[in-house]
Amino acid sequence: xxNRSLKISSNWKVxxxxxxxxxxxxxxxxxxxxxxxxxxxxxxxxxxxxxxxIDLGWYGxxxxxxxxxxxxxxxxxxxxxxxxxxxxxxxxxxxxxVINEISENVLKEEYNKTNPPEGSIDDFSEFDxxxxxxxxxxxxxxxxxxxxxxxxxxxxxxxxxxxKTIYQQRGAIFLNFDSKQQGINYIExxxxxxxxxxxxxxxxxxxxxxxxxxxxxxxx
Numbered sequence: 001x002x003n004r005s006l007k008i009s010s011n012w013k014v015x016x017x018x019x020x021x022x023x024x025x026x027x028x029x030x031x032x033x034x035x036x037x038x039x040x041x042x043x044x045x046x047x048x049x050x051x052x053x054i055d056l057g058w059y060g061x062x063x064x065x066x067x068x069x070x071x072x073x074x075x076x077x078x079x080x081x082x083x084x085x086x087x088x089x090x091x092x093x094x095x096x097x098v099i100n101e102i103s104e105n106v107l108k109e110e111y112n113k114t115n116p117p118e119g120s121i122d123d124f125s126e127f128d129x130x131x132x133x134x135x136x137x138x139x140x141x142x143x144x145x146x147x148x149x150x151x152x153x154x155x156x157x158x159x160x161x162x163x164k165t166i167y168q169q170r171g172a173i174f175l176n177f178d179s180k181q182q183g184i185n186y187i188e189x190x191x192x193x194x195x196x197x198x199x200x201x202x203x204x205x206x207x208x209x210x211x212x213x214x215x216x217x218x219x220x
């Protein structure tokens with residue numbers, strides 16, 4: 001790997017590797033190098049392990065308008081796959097840490113315990129961060145006929161705890177309901193009282209049921 005901070009197992013196949021040790025916040029690195037090796041390289045890294053893909057890019061023409069975009073998905077088609085992780089940030093150190101973590105989680109078969117829906121990654125364009133493992137860790141095992149409701153800030157997609165504060169690895173994310181209608185009633189009341197929040201519902205199989213924001217049900 002061209003980036004020595006990455007600890008990627010040889011079990012991963014490298015498809016593209018243009019991810020150099022360039023922190024966009026590092027003032028000791030010239031603007032010319034950042035422009036050539038980072039800002040102009042939308043496709044920085046692509047590695048595969050079986051049907052898993054880690055894809056990293058820089059989206060934007062410079063630092064002020066751009067940021068890293070990292071995706072872990074399962075499948076061969078961007079528009080017909082299972083999104084497992086997504087993070088968008090300007091922080092180089094955060095990207096390094098997340099790549100090392102999720103590549104190891106794939107080897108540990110952590111994502112085999114999840115059951116994400118298939119779709120297009122573009123369906124998650126409003127979310128800066130999305131982690132299926134964090135969501136599953138925050139959801140209790142449901143009985144058949146039960147439903148879980150989660151919350152996020154509408155503008156940023158940041159996942160919230162049940163007390164409406166930002167989720168930061170700890171705390172309950174989901175509220176559980178014994179019927180779909182109970183969950184929808186709660187969602188409608190919550191969104192009406194908090195128009196900056198969106199809510200989504202998941203069934204006992206982990207399948208997405210509905211997402212509602214201040215404009216009503218979101219159509220995908």
